[in-house]
Amino acid sequence: MNMIPSCIFCTVLVLLSLQQTTSTHVTVGAVIDGTSRAGKEANVSLQIALEDISRKADQRLVLHIINSRGEPALASLSAKRLIAAREVQVIIGPHTWQEASRVAEVSNQGKIPMFSLADVTPIWAMEHWPFLVQASGTNQDAQMKAVAAIVQSWDWHRVNIIYEDDTVSAFGSVIPYLKESLQEVGAEISNLVPLESVIASSLVAELTRLREQQCRVFIVHTSMKLATRLFQKAKELKMVEEDYIWIVTNSITDFFHSLDLTTIHSIQGVIGVEKYFSTSSIRFADFKRRFQKKFSLDYPEEGNDQPGISAVEIYDALWAVAHTYGGRNMQVPKHRATFMEKMASVHFYGLTGRVQYNARKLTPSHMFRIVNVIGKSYKELGTWSKGLGFSESIGDNAVYNSSMQNLGQVIWPGQSLYTPKGWALSNSSGFWRIGVPTEGMFKQIINISYDPQTNNFTFTGFVIDTFREVMVRLPYHAPYEFIPYNGTFDSLVEQVYLKKFDGVVGVSVIADRYKYAEFTRTYTRSSLTMLVPVQSETPSRSWLFMKPFTKAMWLLILAITIYNGFVIWLIERKHNQRLQGSATDQAGILIWLSFTTLFSLQGGRLHNNLSRLVVVVWLFVALVITQSYSASLTSMLSVQKLEAKVSDIDTLKTSNAAVGHTRGFYGRYLEEVLGFKSINLRSFSSQEEFANALKTGKIAAGFMNDTYLKLFLAKHCRSFVAVGPSYTVGGHGFAFPMGSPIIADLDKALLEVTESGKLRELEDKTIGEEGCVGVDSSNDDEVSLSIDSFWIIFLFTGGTTTFSLAIYVLDRLKESWKHHK
Template sequence: MKMRAYYLIFTFSVLFLFSVKQATSTRVVIGAVMDKMSRAGMETNVALQMAIDDISRQTNQSFVLKMINSRGEPARAALAANRLINTEKVQVILGPHTWQEASRVIEISNQGQTPTFSLADSNPTWALERWPFLVQASTSNQDAQMKAVAAIVQSWDWRRVTVIYEEDTDSTFGRFMPNLLKSLQDVGAEIRHLVPLPPYATALSEQLMRLKRDQCRVFLVHTSLKLATQVFHEAEQMRMMEKDYVWITTNTITDLLYSVNLTTIFSMQGVLGVKRHFPEGSLKFVEFKKRFRLKFSLAYPEAENNEPGISAVEAYDTMWGVATTFAEMNTQIKNRSQLFLEKVSRIDFIGITDRVHAIGRKTESSHIFGVVNVIGKSYRELGIWKEKSGFSKQTSHRAIYNSSMKDLGQVFWPGESMHTPKGWSIPSITDSMKIGVPAASLFKQFVNIEYDPQTDNLSCKGYAIDIFNEVTARLPYYVSYEFIPFNGTYDSLVEQIYLKKFDAVVGDVAALADRCKHADFTHTYTASGVAMIVPVQSKMPHKAWLFLKPFTKAMWLLILAITVYNGFVIWLIERKHSPRLRGTATDQAGIMIWSSFTTLFSLNGGKLHSNLSRIAIVVWLFVALVITQSYTASLTSMLTVKKLEPTVSDIETLKTNNAKIGYGKGAFVARYLKEVLGFKSDNLKNFSSPQEFAHALKTGDIEAGFLNGSYKLFLAKYCKSFVLAGPTYKVGGFGFAFPKGSPMLNDVNKALLEVFESGKLRELEDKMIGAERCVEVDSISDDEITLSLNSFWILFALTGGITTCALTIYALDGLRGRAAKFTQQISNVMIMILKHWGHQRKRFSRKVSDAEIPEDPHTAT
């Protein structure tokens, strides 16, 4: 009895303790649908078990994990979800890593009103609205990742990208395309080809061979790791992992690179990859990593790598998010699913690598991606890319960001190349662009189509063709093209681009507003403007004051001044030697002026008495000789050279006279003449060749003609017969036309500017009109013949200087004579003073001597 009593007490104690534990803990059944054959599924399996153990140890919660293997098949995933909800009675489901499977699981769980955490890498934006019991647990951000890819493309100036993606019934991988297309357009790049591959591709060699024949050498691979392995193995066999090739992988491949075997790594040498980035330096992650390695090695001993990846991190943090949500719920409430979803939106805790924060039913996405480069047996992390910041080698707060990844260091490219690939190469077979050219250009110098009957081939030459060839040679990729003549108007030629019959138009085609409806134009390569060309007529000068035209006013004034100056100096020097130069002031002034001008025509050296005046006269006579001969030559030119002037000076005269007007055939000038300049249609005539145009102007069939862009060439050929008259009316010059929105347009414009800046355009223009350029022009303006001081200032300085020197010497000589005379007078005065003083001194001395002689005493006595 006593033993039985003890047994009952022990039993009741155990039951009591169990009931207490049940009262203080919550038992939650968690379901999971994973592909245990995939690396992500294996990591998730181990990480969830670790999370459940940690939650049970650190909290009062109790979790039971029910995981079913989907084997990567969407149908099995749907059956597994149905079993977990109806048989296992799970309260939450953790979904697969692929959207094909996740969409099936979410559809079943939504019907059973069971919250499902999707770990799929790519979830469509509409999924959360369609399925109210869906929670997006993955931190993948497709929009930011495509911007990172575009930033890599921009860093190396690549312009075209071929995209290889995995095709499936739900178009999982195809949903990234809008983000990629927009991101590439933002950096001036385009998608060259889209290559969809089924999950189990069987004709990879055919697909890759078509890509190999194309010029684009930049490939973006966005597939599952399993399919990517096949792609790279096949590409290596086809020698597409060599020099000049570029391969970029997205996170669906790069996130799992650490887990692939060496055979796959060796087939991916030189690949650039974008992977989801998570900090690995925290103490929590270091501890997690140690435990994960041990458990993973025990669970999967055949695996070559036991490192935890982003799949393990997300699974572990997701389980803790589920536990945190259940901990805040009341276990007695009936509608637990709705409350659970409300609590999920408040998830905010520190995970094993970073903060886990939910916005609505979606975990906050990461905006940081790692950039890696496959080298040797593994890969090297070059740095990171952060949205709105750029590339950096560090992730700290002091990190320096750059827009280009070139600052991340040397990249190991395919083919063991250290030089950056151009992104394109010349393939053996490629599609050629169809370039339309006008078959009947007004000037053959722009576009000249020649037919060779022996080879039955057409060849295109000319100024426009040469410029286009120069432009394409400067493009950052190879362009194959062929010229196709078009018989029709220029408007119809441009319209063929809109009709997709031509890929571009090259020729003397003006860029006009109406034509921009059908195509986009490059920068113009000729002067923009419509110019009026008229014949010239002879104009003989009949002016009363023509004799003054050979010299400018300043020249005449200086001649007068130097003449009077020379005459004055000679008169001054010679007047003391010649009595005829003396007299009254009026006589002397007349004689001075007369002698000034007579020296222009005769030397009169025999009548001059001073050498100074002779020197001045000789120099002045030489200068006068040069001046008179120049005057005679200039006046002769004015009287004999034919002057040319336009027959019509402005369009108003043409309108008043109701004159006939000509223009080039096929040009838009006719519409401009009628609608803008106001000419009558009956007065307009078109011409198909410059010869007909010139003949009509010479014969008077038309009084004026209008040309656009090509008027320089016309005037170069007929420089002595026609001239420009009136203003040049601004309109569009000649340019190349491309389809609207063409991605080539920016590259062509840049290359065209390089042609301008290099001087090549001027060289081609000189080559075009060199044979027609005028060397001599009959018409010379009066201003070109008129002589100014610039031509004679040295002569005037010479004669003025010599005359001034003569005047200076004469003045000094005169001063010297006067000084000598003055000195003589002073000397005479001094002598007279001295003589007078001497005489006075003698008289004084005599008086003194007479007063001082004593009287002789003897004599006195």
């Protein structure tokens, strides 16, 4: 076992190519934290890389490793010592930005290239230090999009972000990427919580504050050291249990393989985004075997000897140095800028995959592993790739999806198999407390009944039914209970702000109420309409007896009657002395004969079968016509057409007429928007009072929203009518606490209720309970009977009469021909 001093971690002089003693060697310095897991892996990995470079690339490197103990000041001092005493040509830097920034300053002053292994490197640093090389391949923009894709997969709409931030930490530089990515998927940030890496006395206070709020989705972007303390405190506060969601970035996930059981126990159910590198290649398998053997010997106190991203990245970094200096006949550049220029052309495949530097930055991978902590370890659920999405496998046969739900079962905190909602109630009862107003004009909208025997309330009505339909369509179980509230609608909404209720139903969406709550989309029409009494449209009904038939119908009846009378007179005049005489007498008899056939058959007085046939058919037609006339006239006499007494609001305002409205904000709207005087406004809480006021003239008109108006007119269809334009106001919606994540889920469920036709079905059912029959039509043609209804029987009688006439004429012609012959 190698015993390593605490100050000087390791000084290694390797002369693996002794046969080439004339070759010029390259001196490389490494500043690593020997107390951290990343530093320990780096130490072992560097020694393996030296062996491989000597054997495979035929290069001679001298490596000096110094332990910084995780102290930035000591890291800076170590860099100066390497440059001054060891004359290193390249420095491979620490894994934290606090240390890397100090080393970068020293190396830049000495014009020595420095490979930073810090996971996050600010943009300004690359511009400020021209000899700084970013050797860690994390694409933070892509990683934040992966985090946002996880949030979107489960329809979480609000998140809390906890990140490490102090005067030298670079974790905060990633937050703008995360904000933008979350915004792209429609998620909002409830809390942005910066934590100091060294002083974390406020950790418990911050977690307690977050626990009291509704949002239960936490994204953590800190170092592993701070994350360990964070999750230990969260575990103590029972925040790593059912209904909580924790998502961590690679700065934590990359060290999951090295955690002890105590730490693993505190992060059960956590989802992590981890930097991806292939573990299936033969080269990695060889590296892993050698790494595990050497690591277990050098660090027996470590419980896990698996190599992580820290090991493979520093392995590739040393290989990048070797490739930059060249092969067998390498030469040390006289000018350091030459090294930076040559490094841009380096291109090879290492343990992390393709290694190439662009603008002094290692080309990052756009692929990440998605892992889930379960039991004593963690499992890989799949991968996420930028521009492709989630997949359970990689390669040509990989199938990608936009949702993480396709990766398989996730074990959530509390060992739950059910996807958490992403938010929690503001109370500990486990039920939503939904406030319901006790006062209302229509029981069909909201009806609350009390049973004194059971001491229970029963809630029914359109609003209650709609809310229930919405709740069953939520993607999770959300138990609730209705609680009656006896007070104004404004004060009811205010109870949500005071946390007396978790939600409220049966209220209108009004701008002023947004001070106390946030509303879902409206599920009723948002308009206010005027309602007025009606009066008869036709004061004089003297000519009502003419209405059953249209004018064309009357003219046809007259024509066919006279025609039938003429044919009967013509046929019977030879046999009846009464049908003969002067022209005046004959005309009178013809008219009399035409109309008397309508009411009597007179079969005994007719002498010709042809005339009898005409009369029989005409009498049948006349019976149909008279019966239809009687039925239509009876209907008209019992129903009269109505018209509005008042047609517009200007008439009401100029006449200072009193107007009514339902309770709520409508009175203020009528006064402030429509211009009515407050002394002319009357408020009503029941439809009976409203209807009586309109009938008795206490108010000339009233105003109702569309929901109430439909029910009111359904019951009082013959007494009142809606007139004038509708005025847009707030419709009915559900009120919940401001910023509540449930709003988006309720809106989606409301759309499903609407699009499925269920909302229309509930509306029809509600209005159908107040059905009113006998509503008049305003179109005369719809009540007056026309020729279209009787043309067949008119054709029948007219044809019969014409046929009889033709037979009679032929008989007369035949007799006349015989007489002349």
